[in-house]
Amino acid sequence: MADGIISRVSGPVVIASGLEGAQMFDVVRIGDMGLVGEIIRLEGNKATVQVYEDTTGLRPGEKVINTKRPLSMQLGPGLLTSIYDGIQRPLDVLREQSGDFISRGKVIPALDQTKKWEFVPLKKKGDQVSPGEIIGEVQETPLIMHKIMVPHNVKGTLTDISEGKYTVNDIVASVQNGTKADIGLSSWWTVRTPRPVLRKLAPEEPLLTGQRVLDTFFPVAKGGTAAIPGPFGSGKTVTQQQLAKWADSNVIVYVGCGERGNEMTEVLTTFPKLEDPKSKRPLMERTILVANTSNMPVAAREASIYTGITMGEYYRDMGYGVALMADSTSRWAEALREISGRLEEMPGEEGYPAYLGRRLAEFYERGGKAVVISPEERVGSLTLVGAVSPPGGDFSEPVSQNTLRVTRVFWALDASLASRRHFPSINWLTSYSLYADGMGDWYKNNVATSWIAARKEALEILQKESELQEIVQLVGYDALPEPEKGVLDTARSIREDYLQQSAYDDVDTYTSIRKQFLMLSTILEFGKMEADAIKKGITSVKIGQLESRKMISKIKWTKEDQVEQLVKDTKSKMQQEFTTLMTEASR
Structure with a gap:
C-alpha cells in the first residue's frame, strides 16, 4: 500500500498528495477513522477522492492509504434477503455492532463469513469447463437456487471439486490449464465494469406487473428500460414498490437512492412481511435492498446505483430474470452535480455536469435480455426502472430529458390525477411504450388474439374523451x-373500473393478465351495446341505470378464481337488458 496525506477537504471531496502509483477508481482509506473513498481524478501524485462517508472533522495532514483495488463487491450466497448501504455494508449487522447510527470508517464484510452453505456439484473431476459454466449449486433461499459459475477468465480441466458445507471464502473447485485456478463459493467484481454477455436479444416478452395501466397500455419488456418521472406526492415510490412486490421476475433489487428516510423505512418494514404471490413464501427471499437515503452521504448515492446493478447482473448471469428499481435517479444526478461543482468542472444545463447524459446512458445500457457467457447459451434478463423527481413536475429539466433519450417506456405521473385520488396516477395521454408493438405476438399467443385491438380501442376512447x-x-x-x-x-x-387500482386492497392490488383482458373486453362490449342502443333512441341516462353496469364495477374487486363466472354472468345480463331496451324502443 502507498500512503499519502490530505491536502484539502471540500465537503465529500478530499485532495490527497503523495499517492505514488495510484490509479483511477482505486479505493482509499482516509484519515484516522479510515473513511472509504474512491479516486476520481489524478494529476501527478495528487489525487481527488470522492468520499462515501461524512467528512466532518477531517483535516489536512491526516494519512490516506491506497488499497490498490477498485471499488468491488463480493458476490455469492447470502446476497438475497440482505439490506445494504451504498457501499455494500450490511445495515442489519452495522446496527447490531454500532447501534442506530452508522459509525464512520466501519468496514464489515458484505456476506456472512462464518455461515456454511451446502454446495452440490454439477460437474465432476476431469470435466472440461469454460467461462460462465455452472459447476455447482447452493440453495440460497427456498425460492432461489444460487449457481456457482466459472469466472470469465478461467477455463480448463476440473482437478478438484467436492460436495460439502463451505463458507463464502472457501475454495470449492480447482481448474488446471497450464496454471492452477481456484474457484470459490463467492467472487469479486468491480462495480463500474459491466459484466460481459455474448449478445443482447430483442425484447419480446412483457414484464407482467399486475398493474393494469402498465400491463395493458404501457408494458415494459423483460430486459427493457422504463422511466417513471413525476412531481412530489404523485406516487413514484408507491408505484415502484408495487413493481417490486408483484413484477414477474425471479430476483428484485430495490435501490433507495437519495429518497427520504421515511420512504425507505416503509420498504424495510413492509417487505419482510410480504408474501410472494406465486410461491406464498416471504418476498424478501428473492429481494435485495440497497438503502442510501437523503440524510446519508451524498457521494455514496452514485455508489449505491452501481452496487445495485452489479448484483442484478450477477443473478442475470445465472439465467434469472432480474428487475431493478432505482428510486430515484434524480438524487443520483444531484450527487453528480455536487461532486462536479466541488471539482470546479464547467457546468452544463442547470448546473448538472456536461457528462450527465453519458452517465445515465451507461447505466441503462447495462440492462437488457441477453445470452450470457456460458457454453449452454443461457438466457437472463435485467429490467431497469428508474424513478425521476423533476422539480415541480417539469419534465423539460435535464435529468428527465436525458432519461427519456435512453429509456423506451415513459410512465408520466400526473399531480392532478393524484390530487383526485386516481392511483396509479399515470397519465394515459402523455405516457408511451415503444415495446408494445414488438410484443404483439406474445399477447396473441398467451392472452387473446383480440388483445391488441382492444388496447387500441380503449386508448382511442380515452383520447376522444380528452377532446x-x-x-x-x-x-x-x-x-x-x-x-x-x-x-x-x-x-x-375505463378510468374508474379499470385504470384506477388500489395498492392497499388485497384483491385489487394485483390483477393477472387474463383478468385484465376479461375486464377490458367486458367494458368495451358494454360500450358497443350502449352505442347501438343510443342509435335506437335510448338515452345514456337510462343505460347508466342498468344492473349490468353496476356488475362491471364489481369485477376488479372480485378474486381471480371467481372472475370468469362473474364476467360470464355480467355479459349475459348485458345481453338480456339491452335486448329488453331495444324491444321497448321499437314499440
Whole structure:
C-alpha cells in the first residue's frame, strides 16, 4: 500500500498528495477513522477522492492509504434477503455492532463469513469447463437456487471439486490449464465494469406487473428500460414498490437512492412481511435492498446505483430474470452535480455536469435480455426502472430529458390525477411504450388474439374523451349529443373500473393478465351495446341505470378464481337488458 496525506477537504471531496502509483477508481482509506473513498481524478501524485462517508472533522495532514483495488463487491450466497448501504455494508449487522447510527470508517464484510452453505456439484473431476459454466449449486433461499459459475477468465480441466458445507471464502473447485485456478463459493467484481454477455436479444416478452395501466397500455419488456418521472406526492415510490412486490421476475433489487428516510423505512418494514404471490413464501427471499437515503452521504448515492446493478447482473448471469428499481435517479444526478461543482468542472444545463447524459446512458445500457457467457447459451434478463423527481413536475429539466433519450417506456405521473385520488396516477395521454408493438405476438399467443385491438380501442376512447372534455367545459355535459355522452360514459368506466387500482386492497392490488383482458373486453362490449342502443333512441341516462353496469364495477374487486363466472354472468345480463331496451324502443 502507498500512503499519502490530505491536502484539502471540500465537503465529500478530499485532495490527497503523495499517492505514488495510484490509479483511477482505486479505493482509499482516509484519515484516522479510515473513511472509504474512491479516486476520481489524478494529476501527478495528487489525487481527488470522492468520499462515501461524512467528512466532518477531517483535516489536512491526516494519512490516506491506497488499497490498490477498485471499488468491488463480493458476490455469492447470502446476497438475497440482505439490506445494504451504498457501499455494500450490511445495515442489519452495522446496527447490531454500532447501534442506530452508522459509525464512520466501519468496514464489515458484505456476506456472512462464518455461515456454511451446502454446495452440490454439477460437474465432476476431469470435466472440461469454460467461462460462465455452472459447476455447482447452493440453495440460497427456498425460492432461489444460487449457481456457482466459472469466472470469465478461467477455463480448463476440473482437478478438484467436492460436495460439502463451505463458507463464502472457501475454495470449492480447482481448474488446471497450464496454471492452477481456484474457484470459490463467492467472487469479486468491480462495480463500474459491466459484466460481459455474448449478445443482447430483442425484447419480446412483457414484464407482467399486475398493474393494469402498465400491463395493458404501457408494458415494459423483460430486459427493457422504463422511466417513471413525476412531481412530489404523485406516487413514484408507491408505484415502484408495487413493481417490486408483484413484477414477474425471479430476483428484485430495490435501490433507495437519495429518497427520504421515511420512504425507505416503509420498504424495510413492509417487505419482510410480504408474501410472494406465486410461491406464498416471504418476498424478501428473492429481494435485495440497497438503502442510501437523503440524510446519508451524498457521494455514496452514485455508489449505491452501481452496487445495485452489479448484483442484478450477477443473478442475470445465472439465467434469472432480474428487475431493478432505482428510486430515484434524480438524487443520483444531484450527487453528480455536487461532486462536479466541488471539482470546479464547467457546468452544463442547470448546473448538472456536461457528462450527465453519458452517465445515465451507461447505466441503462447495462440492462437488457441477453445470452450470457456460458457454453449452454443461457438466457437472463435485467429490467431497469428508474424513478425521476423533476422539480415541480417539469419534465423539460435535464435529468428527465436525458432519461427519456435512453429509456423506451415513459410512465408520466400526473399531480392532478393524484390530487383526485386516481392511483396509479399515470397519465394515459402523455405516457408511451415503444415495446408494445414488438410484443404483439406474445399477447396473441398467451392472452387473446383480440388483445391488441382492444388496447387500441380503449386508448382511442380515452383520447376522444380528452377532446370532448374541452367541449364540455364550454357548453356543459347536458348540451352534448347522446352518442358523445355514450363515449364519455365508456371512457369513465375505463378510468374508474379499470385504470384506477388500489395498492392497499388485497384483491385489487394485483390483477393477472387474463383478468385484465376479461375486464377490458367486458367494458368495451358494454360500450358497443350502449352505442347501438343510443342509435335506437335510448338515452345514456337510462343505460347508466342498468344492473349490468353496476356488475362491471364489481369485477376488479372480485378474486381471480371467481372472475370468469362473474364476467360470464355480467355479459349475459348485458345481453338480456339491452335486448329488453331495444324491444321497448321499437314499440
